[in-house]
Amino acid sequence: MNRSIAVARSPDALARTYPVLYLFHGGGTDQDFMTWDRLPEGGIRAWTAGKPIIVVMPDGGHAGWYSNPVNSHTGPRNWETFHIDQLLRWIDANFRTYAEYDGRAVGGFSMGGFGALKYAAKYYGHFASVSAHSGPPSLRRDLSAVAHWANVSSVALDLGGGTIYGEPFDEARVSADNPMEHIESYRNKRVFMVAGTSPTPVDPFDLLNETEVLAGQREFRAGLDRAGIPHEWHEEPGGHFVRPEMAIRDIDGIIARLRQA
Structure with a gap:
């Protein structure tokens, strides 16, 4: 498994203790742990410059879906174990962070937005804020379209014929990962979502x-x-991409929600 990560931090990070944003990339061969650095208007480093937060951007595979797959023919691809059991501990051991609920946020784009929503619910006590930029929160709607896409994409791009959820589905895994089936787990968290209303009709993807x-x-x-759970949502013109103005708004909201540096 490629366990590459990028960490952006303030120049005086050694002198202060900081909250952390774990920020996930989307799926596809053009997506990796540096995706948020390559975005327009300077990307994540420009958007967080001088702001009191550490940003951690780990690899999640071309189609890893922030999950431990049912099976893999390309060696271990247990992204969920890596992120939750290994990465968080390593970051807290090597940086001055608030290693607590109010010290961590998780967010992402597309597949990474799904991963953020999944982790925030499945590991309730780890993250006080969750953000999904064009991230799908429902695995089962439309005849389980997103769960099927996770399987199909992982076969080709990550698992050498293996799948995330199995064929037929391991239904318990799908339910465990499906944000829609864990609404109550978002209570007392900051929840931020963005979706596009006008994708390009000539671009099937x-x-x-x-x-x-x-x-x-x-x-x-x-x-x-x-459920009476507060959340912030935006429907914006355009299709499947990160909107810099929404990302900046989200970052400011994350910093306001988390424990202050």
Whole structure:
């Protein structure tokens, strides 16, 4: 497993204790732990320059889905174990961080937005803020379209014929990972979501991805509303991409929610 990570921190990080944002990339061969650095308008380092937060951007595989797969034919690809059991401990052991609930946020784009929503629910006490930029929160809607896409993409890009959820599905795994089935786990967290309303009709990838994301986020928001769980949501023009203005707004909200440096 490629366990590459990037860490952005303030120049005086050795003299202060900081909250941490774990920030996840999307899926595809053009996505990796440096994706958030390569975005327009300077990317994550420009957007957090001078702000009191450490940003950790780990690798998650081309189609790892922030999960331990049912099977892999390319060696260990246990991204969930790496991130939750190893990475968090390593960061807290090597940087001046608040190693606690109010000291950590998790966010991501696309597949990484799903991973953030999944981890925030599945590991409730780890993260006080969760953000999904064009991230799908529902694995089972539309005949389990996102769960099927996780399987199909992982077969080709990560697992050499293995799958994330198995064929047929390991239903217990799907349910354990599905944010829609764990609405109550978002209570007392800051929840931030963005989805596009006008994906490019001539680009099947953009159209299919963001159409599913938008419908899933609306379903998820309705679940949060029924449970009386506050959340911040935005529907913006365009399709499946990170919007710098939304990312900056999110970062400021994360810093306001977490324990101060």
